Amino acid sequence: MSLQNLPPLREALAEHGLLARKSFGQHFLLDLNITRKIARLAGPLEGQTVIEVGPGPGGLTRALLEAGAQVIAVEMDPRFIELLGELAQAAEGRLTIVEGDALKVDEAALTGGAPAHLVSNLPYNVGTPLLIKWLTGPFRPTSMTLMFQKEVADRIAAPVGGDAYGRLAVISQAICEAKVVMDLPPRAFTPPPKVSSAVVRLDPLPNPPAPALVKALENVTGAAFGQRRKMLRSSLKVLGGEALCVKAGIDPGARAETVDVAGFLRLAAALAS
Ligand code: SAM
Numbered sequence: 001m002s003l004q005n006l007p008p009l010r011e012a013l014a015e016h017g018l019l020a021r022k023s024f025g026q027h028f029l030l031d032l033n034i035t036r037k038i039a040r041l042a043g044p045l046e047g048q049t050v051i052e053v054g055p056g057p058g059g060l061t062r063a064l065l066e067a068g069a070q071v072i073a074v075e076m077d078p079r080f081i082e083l084l085g086e087l088a089q090a091a092e093g094r095l096t097i098v099e100g101d102a103l104k105v106d107e108a109a110l111t112g113g114a115p116a117h118l119v120s121n122l123p124y125n126v127g128t129p130l131l132i133k134w135l136t137g138p139f140r141p142t143s144m145t146l147m148f149q150k151e152v153a154d155r156i157a158a159p160v161g162g163d164a165y166g167r168l169a170v171i172s173q174a175i176c177e178a179k180v181v182m183d184l185p186p187r188a189f190t191p192p193p194k195v196s197s198a199v200v201r202l203d204p205l206p207n208p209p210a211p212a213l214v215k216a217l218e219n220v221t222g223a224a225f226g227q228r229r230k231m232l233r234s235s236l237k238v239l240g241g242e243a244l245c246v247k248a249g250i251d252p253g254a255r256a257e258t259v260d261v262a263g264f265l266r267l268a269a270a271l272a273s
Contacts, residue, residue, distance in 0.1 A: 025123030027189035042145035045069040107139035134170035153198035167221040176202035216268035226257035
């Protein structure tokens with residue numbers, strides 16, 4: 001069987017007697033028009049390596065393969081491995097299936113050190129820890145095109161000053177350019193989740209901060225947004241308070257949500273020096 005004449009995803013699921021499980025955060029995209037659009041948002045992918053977390057029944061995987069990518073798919077639910085095996089056959093060597101927990105896999109070992117994009121409809125229960133792993137860990141993806149709950153997507157791409165702006169926005173935007181590129185209502189998924197979803201595209205900045213600076217940024221944003229209504233001289237007290245702010249050129253009377261990403265990077269640099 002070739003990629004073009006695979007059975008519809010609904011049929012493939014029924015044939016294997018597969019129902020979504022809540023514990024794995026399973027909300028499937030069974031409309032290939034939608035998965036092809038997500039693949040286009042990640043593209044061009046011809047000849048590129050893509051890591052996909054949670055292929056499930058393989059709707060997004062099919063679209064990535066159609067776009068010409070070499071796909072490494074990490075799936076934790078063993079029930080899907082057989083169904084994905086049929087897709088791997090149709091893909092003629094361009095799909096590698098790895099059974100395991102994406103939080104624990106070593107991405108560089110999966111790609112043999114080759115650069116790779118990350119494209120996934122993420123399980124919502126582990127979406128944020130996975131993003132933090134890819135932003136701050138040793139493996140640096142070429143780009144990330146990831147589906148999250150809409151509320152999380154908005155927090156990743158939030159501009160300074162609003163309620164959505166917080167630790168996730170600062171860390172994401174210190175390392176990548178982050179943009180919400182697609183919104184999807186609950187009805188796009190099977191079964192529908194309770195909330196809307198959105199795809200975020202993250203592209204690494206040309207000069208991302210060094211690991212030690214990222215560590216300091218995690219500390220300083222943790223303290224500042226942990227008490228976001230307080231002034232920085234007070235919320236950052238254990239890290240140096242007023243003196244740290246002055247060293248970084250930041251008003252100690254300011255609140256965390258008014259300090260932009262560049263300001264937080266200066267606070268992190270002052271902390272790390
Ligand atoms: N990509 C499919 C789609 O779009 O229809 C499924 C997306 S569903 C939201 C999330 C998928 O991630 C499920 O297949 C689930 O089993 C898998 N999953 C959940 N936790 C995981 C983990 N820690 N590591 C790898 N896969 C995981």
